[in-house]
Amino acid sequence: MPTILIINPNSSRFITDSLQEKLPKLVAPDVQLRFFTCPAPGAAVIDSITEATLTAALVFQSLIPQVLEGIDAVVVACYSPTPLVDMIRESYQLPCMGIVQASVLAALTVGQKVGILTSTYRSECLLYELLQSFGIQRSRIAAIASTGRTVLQLSNMDPKERKTLLVQRAQELVRIHGADSICLGGAALAAIRDSIQEAVGPEIPIIDGVHAAIEQLSGLVRQKLTTSKSGIYQYP
Incomplete structure (x- = not known):
């Protein structure tokens, strides 16, 4: 156990x-x-x-x-x-x-091009360096899409506006960057996993890192x- x-x-x-x-x-x-x-x-x-x-x-x-x-x-x-x-x-x-390592390992197991949805642009920059330290080739990362807001700012947004923003970024990862799996970049984002799944379709795995x-x-x-x-x- x-x-x-x-x-x-x-x-x-x-x-x-x-x-x-x-x-x-x-x-x-x-x-x-x-x-x-x-x-x-x-x-x-x-x-x-x-x-x-x-x-x-x-x-x-x-x-x-x-x-x-x-x-x-x-x-x-x-x-x-x-x-x-x-x-x-x-x-x-x-x-x-x-949870970065866990989510990306899972995503690379079920897909070829990983998209990551995260909070701030700074996080986006730091994540590329972290993934490189794991030995993950840049070619396997479709894109890292940030919301431009911190976790606290996201939590204080109107729920409908927050959902719209995150769903839009997830759709961009798939439609523009060709992601075939998406990692939710933060424990706080897991709450809307089902909404993102519905928006991008059942064929795209959505991975909660925790x-x-x-x-x-x-x-x-x-x-x-x-x-x-x-x-x-x-x-x-």
Whole structure:
């Protein structure tokens, strides 16, 4: 029975609450989920390198043994590049995965040209660098489409306007850039997955990175695979 910790590395509790409400309905009955939110004074959103670094330090310092007791694997639910994934891999044997890696791996399995829907233009630029660090060729990325708004700005929009904006960007990924699968670039975007699916059609897979990470990590736990300690992830 895999027990997986979902870390929200920003301090916006509403994002954690949304994940906590949605995810248990999607995973196998024998998968147990626990949730952790970055403590104050962590950033409410992560839209910069500085915010990603500072929140990673706050979360990492909070991962006391009581938090990790009984945990088999860790999901870092952040679609911005964050050092937290590598910090956890280096310091623990628990398998750990970020949702960018999880979503793109899933998308490349079911499609040839991946489109990513994300928030700000800065995120768009940073994601290209992160994907390159994973060894993913630029030719496999159809495009990364940003909304031009932060996660908080999106959450404060009128729901109909937010839905219209995100659906429009998703349709552009398919019609203009030729994406044959779409990754939702952030935990907060998963709430409108069904609307995006309806807009682009059933033949285009829509991947929620948090759900993808849970499923991939569950497989690693069942195979009894842990983080290697003979290379870059040796204990510090």
